[in-house]
Amino acid sequence: xxxxxxxxxxxxxxxxxxxxxxxxxxxxxxxxxxxxxxxxxxxxxxxxxxxxxxxxxxxxxxxxxxxxxxxxxxxxxxxxxxxxxxxxxxxxxxxxxxxxxxxxxxxxxxxxxxxxxxxxxxxxxxxxxxxxxxxxxxxxxxxxxxxxxxxxxxxxxxxxxxxxxxxxxxxxxxxxxxxxxxxx
Ligand code: SF4
Ligand code: SF4
Ligand code: SF4
Numbered sequence: 001x002x003x004x005x006x007x008x009x010x011x012x013x014x015x016x017x018x019x020x021x022x023x024x025x026x027x028x029x030x031x032x033x034x035x036x037x038x039x040x041x042x043x044x045x046x047x048x049x050x051x052x053x054x055x056x057x058x059x060x061x062x063x064x065x066x067x068x069x070x071x072x073x074x075x076x077x078x079x080x081x082x083x084x085x086x087x088x089x090x091x092x093x094x095x096x097x098x099x100x101x102x103x104x105x106x107x108x109x110x111x112x113x114x115x116x117x118x119x120x121x122x123x124x125x126x127x128x129x130x131x132x133x134x135x136x137x138x139x140x141x142x143x144x145x146x147x148x149x150x151x152x153x154x155x156x157x158x159x160x161x162x163x164x165x166x167x168x169x170x171x172x173x174x175x176x177x178x179x180x181x182x183x184x
Contacts, residue, residue: 040171042158043179046144048168051136055145055169056127058160065152066127066145066160068105068120071182074142077115083135083143084108084118100130122148144181 044055044066055066080092084106089098094108105124109117127145135143147169161169172179 039174041149041154041174041177042147042152042161043170043172043177044144044146045168045170045179046146046181048166049145050166050168051129051133051145052165053128054163054165055160056129058163059127060153060155060159061151063151064127064160065148067122067125067148067151068127068129068131068143069146069180070118070120071142071144071180072117073182074140075118076140076142077111077117078139079114079116081108081116081118081135082138083131100134102126102128102130106131118143122150142182146179149177 056064059065082100084100085092085098086100091098096104099106103124103126105121105126107119107121109119111117129145132143132145135141158169161171
């Protein structure tokens with residue numbers, strides 16, 4: 001029975017990863033169109049980011065261009081996701097009082113017992129990054145911060161990049177466009 005669940009989980013992950021990749025790469029076309037005048041774009045190395053929170057406060061935009069991204073490929077599809085639930089949640093359901101995210105940007109969708117899928121509404125995400133920290137402590141580190149090309153103004157001198165304490169915030173060639181986790 002356990003073996004069946006594991007195989008089913010792998011199958012689900014494979015299918016959903018295809019969807020997730022499509023969503024992420026769906027924005028790359030817009031990026032390349034917007035960036036024809038420049039050779040480099042800002043991205044975060046997700047393996048260097050220490051979630052210091054400057055990404056949510058230092059962007060010149062009133063709501064940061066840095067968003068949480070979810071790698072479906074790495075997600076454990078946990079029923080009890082600490083990126084989604086507050087440590088002191090009342091019930092394992094979608095009530096606002098149970099959610100860790102301060103803006104309700106994480107959407108929890110039932111897939112098939114016992115699997116749930118977590119997706120980010122980028123318009124709501126402020127890059128705070130509470131969910132990323134919790135996923136790093138208790139989960140598979142499938143939630144991480146990344147600069148969204150849909151929102152980023154590609155400032156010559158990024159105010160976040162100037163102060164990033166870990167050297168995670170950097171320029172990369174526009175042909176590469178994204179530093180993503182879990183898509184290899
Ligand atoms: S400033 Fe650097 S270390 Fe801090 S959250 Fe942003 S990318 Fe991560
Ligand atoms: S907890 Fe913070 S980083 Fe995570 S989805 Fe919500 S606003 Fe974005
Ligand atoms: S380049 Fe500008 S808009 Fe983009 S993240 Fe940095 S400060 Fe924000």
